[in-house]
Amino acid sequence: MLRLAVCCLMFFLCLTGRSFAQQRPAGDSVAVRAIVVGTDTIPSITLSIFNVYDRLPKRLRKERERWTRLRNAVYVTYPYAVSASRVLKDVGRDLDRCTSKKQRKEYLASKEKELKAQFGDKLENLSVYQGKVLMKLIHRETGENCYEIIKELKGGFNARMYQTVAFFFGGNLKSEFNSQDDRDIELIVQEIQLYNRFN
16 A cells, blocks of 8 residues: 555656646747757757967067057057147247247246146156157157257256156166167057047
């Protein structure tokens, strides 16, 4: 009797388990293409095509990192170099109109205050590396290195003082753009100009 009860219970559980397994909530199925092979139905899904690349060798990864760092620095600093070129042309033209030393000094003080308000915070946030790239770009745009510009506008003492500060941070205000040594910078600048970002 006990055996019969256990067998009936097992039979009942198997039936209810099978019925639960076959029941699906509404909207739970997804229609896919299928291939019938013999008595089997196999779902067929077409994946989009993608390329698989092997990892770059270490020296090429380092070169790509160097290039990417330089490219980012040029993209960040080139607008400032273009602005510096325009401002220096304007300042040079306006200084030629100044008749006295006092008038010249007042003009330079007002222009410096104006430029600090406009660019001060942005330039302070540049990294040392971006600062070095900016000095080369300023020389490329103006034809004068930063030391000469400061010496011309603020005097030799200030130029030497700024040069000393730059030296402690690994920079050099006398650094100049050389089309042979800095051809990567030139290529990136040409890329920027090609896309007409700055005219």
